[in-house]
Structure formats: structure tokens, C-alpha cells
Amino acid sequence: MISWDDPAVPHWDFPRSATGVGVLVEAGNTLGVEAGTILRGVGLRPAELANPDLLVAPAQELAAIRNLRAAAGDRPALAAEVGAAYRLTTFGILGYALLSSPTLRDVIAMTLRFIDLSYIFSTFGVESTGDRIVVRLGDATLPEDVREFLVDRDLFAIHSVLGDLVPGGLPFTEVTFAGGRSAETLAAYRERLGPAASSPDRGDGVTAVFDAVHLDRPLPQGSTAAVAVAEALCRDLAAARRTRGPVTSRVRVEITGRLSHGAAMSSVAAALGVSPRTLRRRLADEGTSYQRLLDDVRVELAERMLATGLLSVEDVAIRLGYAEASSFIHAFRRLTGTTPHQATVASRTRTSAAPRA
Template identity: 85%
Template sequence: MNSWEAPAVPHWDFPRSATGIGVLVEAGDALGIEAGTILRGVGLGPADLSNPDLLVAPESELAAIRNLRTAAGHRPALAAEVGSAYRLTTFGILGYGLLSSPTLRDVISMTLRFIDLSYIFSTIAVESTGDRIEVRLGGGTLPGDVREFLVDRDLFAIHSVLGDLVPGGLPFTEVVFGGGRSAPTLAAYGERLGPVASSSEGEVGATAVFDAAHLDRPLPQGSTATVAVAETLCRDLAATRRTRGPVSSRARVAITGRLSQGAPMPSVAAELGVSPRTLRRRLAEEGTSYQRLLDDVRVELADRMLATGLLSVEDVAIRLGYAEASSFIHAFRRLTGTTPHRASVASRTRTPAARRA
């Protein structure tokens, strides 16, 4: 048995795009569940979900998932319904990279290298044995109340994305849901996967098998040149996220969601489940401080908002939690050495590639 490389990030505690919560809202809408119900306690509004640059902590997505499950009631195929709502376009630049991959082998490799640009919660491993490719999802580290749902959702999301990549879809020859599933759930899954699904005892997980003959068949939209560009963009985006420690990453996400209220440290610490003193100490251990994070987030968002040319300096100041534009202008000049107006003009005159750099 041969194994692919291990995922670049072996855990689920990484920031993820708010777009993932948008998928949950869309799935809920199809079931007649209002967005406000799913977003209760999440700290986001519907307008936030269309911003691919807005990162959220995994706890925010878990809260939305719990809200959705509660509101949906007893639906044996809920995880399958939600997972099937994930498409290549859901994954932003990673989805673009997967679509550009020449073969399914390349798709698997790119997924594992940039797993933290996805929305997966399960642990994932890919192994080959003769003519079989096994995709194994584990739920051992996931919260118990959503463990089974997350594993199954992730499996059906993979199934959906493979359907976008392979003409006619990629049929699984066998799917085993570890930890057992109820008879109605297994029957509902079988309607989507075909007569290949079964359950077994043991830990909660899932193993999907497909024919290794699919691995090196050319994909219709694969392009060596295009995938090279996409891989560079994925690498840059992942590097930006990975250079931050786990506490500072989560603090940045919480700060972003509270900027319009000034992002006071006590409220951010409360969201992270620690005291302000503990948060201060942990950030120091990661070589940063709360004020530095707040300044960084404000500058990054200010640059993006000013670059659009659609918002005035006063509008940007309000969105970033400043009481008045003059305070924002003074802080921006102190942190960047230029004024918001000059930064806005300079950004709009740069090429798109230069703005991404």
C-alpha cells in the first residue's frame, strides 16, 4: 500500500473563508431556514458571506452548523445535502487550481498541499493498493456532537467537487461509514452514491474507494501553464495564513468581525475563551501584541477598501471602528507613512497583479 504525502496542515483548527458559512446559509435557504437562524451567535451578517477575504475561526462555522442542524430537525440525508452544495467555485483560488490540474493525481496532490485553503474538518489520508485508491476521512479529534455530520459532509463535498472535475462524475466503487449510521441515513446516502455504501463499527469516519485507472486520465480543463499560476497564488495565500501562530490567527479573525465596534480586547478575548491577560501573554509568546494585530488588520482592510475607489475616507474610517476620519488619517499615516488618499490613488494605478503582491 502506497500513501500520498501527508496534508500540509494535519488539524482542523485553521482560519477559513467566510464563504464556507455562506454555503451553509444557501443550504438552509433550500430547506426554508432563514439566514438569521443559521447565523445566530456567529458574529456575521449575510453581507459578510460574499467577502472571500474575510476569514473566520472554525468555531464560527461550527456554530453555524449546529444552528442549521437544530433548525433542520430530523433529516437523514442532511450531511449529504449540505456537502453536495460545495462546488469548485466555493473554494476560490484553490478551486481554480484544482480545475486547472492536468490529472486527478495532480488534484489530490494540490488538495493535500493546500488543505487549509478548504473547509474540511475531517482528517484526510489517500492511499493506493493495486487498482484501488482509498480516501480516508477521520473524525477522532472533532467535537462529538457534530463529528458524524462533519465527516459525512466532507465526504459528500469531495464527491461533489470530483463531479465538477471528471466528466460524468467519478463513481465510488465502495464507501464504508465507520462508527455506524442509522438505517434511514444509510439508505438516503445510498440513493446518492449508489449501492456501494455500508457501515461498520469502530471510530466515526468514512472511506471512499475509486478505480486507480482514473488517476492519470487527462482532465478536460487541465492546463500545465494555468495550474502553475494557480499554484503560485495558492502558495502565497497559504503562506500568509501559516506564518501566523494559532492564537494570533484566531485573534485576527475575531478582530475583523468586531472592527466596526472598535474591536475591544476584552470582547475578542471572550470569543477566544480566554481572559485578556492570557490573550496578551499568548500573543507575546508568538512575537506579537494585540495592538499590532489591530493595526495590521486595519491597514490591510483599509488598503483593500480604498483600492476599490467606491468608499470615501470617511466611510472606511467608520467601517474600521474610528470615531472620526481625522483619527483614521492620523493612524494610517503613522502606520504606513502616507495618507489614505495617496494610498487609494496609488493602488488604483497599479496593475491587478501588483496589487495582489
């Protein structure tokens, strides 16, 4: 009997990297859909999508998905086309952890442990039945208007990532798109998955099956040492996101996307559909305040930008929403006890002193 833990986060309402929206923009570009069309109402600019540290709320990615679907028109295989655009490199440090995993069994365990470092919307679960491994993607909690698209996209994203991990790809012996798919859509899916794909009228979600014999075959780039490092990095990144309450997490996401425009509390409250007074109360219930979160986000991003050595203090100040560099320097000193210049020098010293492989 094979068993895995349940996903560490059993829902899709978690902050995610803006890279996921970037994938949607790239997919749209191949279909002739402009980035501005996909990003309409999303609250992101194309240049921001290259920042893997920028977090977005699920609602922002859903808005981009709706825009892409509307602009793409009648494309039976759109979910498959978008899903195939997700590769191991799309997932950042999680992708590296999966690539370093010694076996497919380890890949599954890693995915479940850090599911919230991905872009999945479906409820993800894996179980064994005899010599079969069954991957289930549930859609019961997904928004109805994009439910079918999301669960199908997630399945094809998994299929694409497995193709990066397993030489020749991982053949599914059975794939069921429950709830019914059009004959045209199912035909397009079979071109990618093989004849095993079917679509009964009843049920929900998607089920994919593969032979358990693949579980413990060594993966070509698996490394015990590398996966240990990658898992530790995933753990740190996930912990930083999970230790905050749901309101705190969403506010941090909204602040991050609005910093260059000032990140006024009123605009963040409006984005969350509450009044500033209600937002203030909910943050207090979680033991924090809007100003504290704004300061924290500014310091974190400032330290990262300064450490690159590519931006001047003036550039960082503008990106963080300060009217002038002197205001940024004063705030940074107050919050960290050092100046931006001193922080930059210290970061460069640590980097130069680090051992080289």
C-alpha cells in the same frame, strides 16, 4: 506504488474563509431556515458572508452547523444535502487551482498541500492499495455532537467537487460510513453515491474507494500554465495564514469579525475564553501584541477596500471601526507613510499599467 505527502496541516483548527458559513446559510435557505437562525451566536452578519477575505474561527463555523442542524429537524440526508452545496467556486483560489490541475493525481497533491484553504474538518488522507485509491476521512478529533455530520458532509463535498472536475463524476466503487448510520440515512446516501455505500457498526470515519485508472486521465480544463499561477497564489495565501502562531491567527480572525464594532481587546479575549491579561501574555510569547495585530488587520483591509475604488475614505473608516475619517487618515499615514487617497491613486496606477491578456 503511489504515494502522496501528508496534509500540510494535519488538524482542523485553522482559520477559514467566511464563505463556508455562507454555504451553510444558502443550504439553510433551501430548507426554509432563515439566515438569522443559522448565524445566531456566530458573530457574523449576512452581508459579511460575501467577503471572501473575511476569516472566521472554526468555532464560528461549528456554531453555524449546530444551528442549522437544530433548525432543520429530522432530515436523514442533511449532511449530504449540505455537502452537495460545496462546489469548486466555493473554494476560491484553491478551487481554481484544482480546476487547472492536469490530472486527478495533481488534484490530490494540490489538496493535500493546501488543505487549510478548504473548509474540511475531517482528517484527510489518501493511499493506494493495488489498483485502488482509498480516501480516508477521520473523525477521531471532531466534537462528538457533530462528528458524524461533519465527516459525512466532507465526503459529499468531495463528491460534489469531483463532479465538477471529472466529466460525468467519479464513481466510487466502495464507500464505508463506519460506526453505523440509520437505515433511512444510508438509503438516502445510496441515492447519491450508488449501492456501494455501506455502514458497518465498527470503526470510525468514512472511507471512499475509486479505481486508480482514473488518476492520470487528463482533466478537461487542466492547464500547466494556469495551475502554476494558481499554485503560486495558493502558496502566498497559505503562507500568510501559517506564519502566525495559533493565538495570533485566532486573534486576527476575531479582530476581523469585530472591526466595525471597535474590536476591543476585552471582547476578543472573551471570545477566546481567556482574560485580557492572559491574552496579552500569550501574544507576547508569540512576539507580537494586540495593538500590532489590530493595526496590521486594519491596514490590510483598508488597502484592499481602497483598491476596489468602490468605497469612500469615510466608508472605509466606518468599516474599520474608526469614529471619524480624520482618525483613520491619521492612523493610516502613521502606519504606512502615505494617505488613503495616495494609496488609492497608486493602486489604480498599478492596475492601469498592468499588461492585459
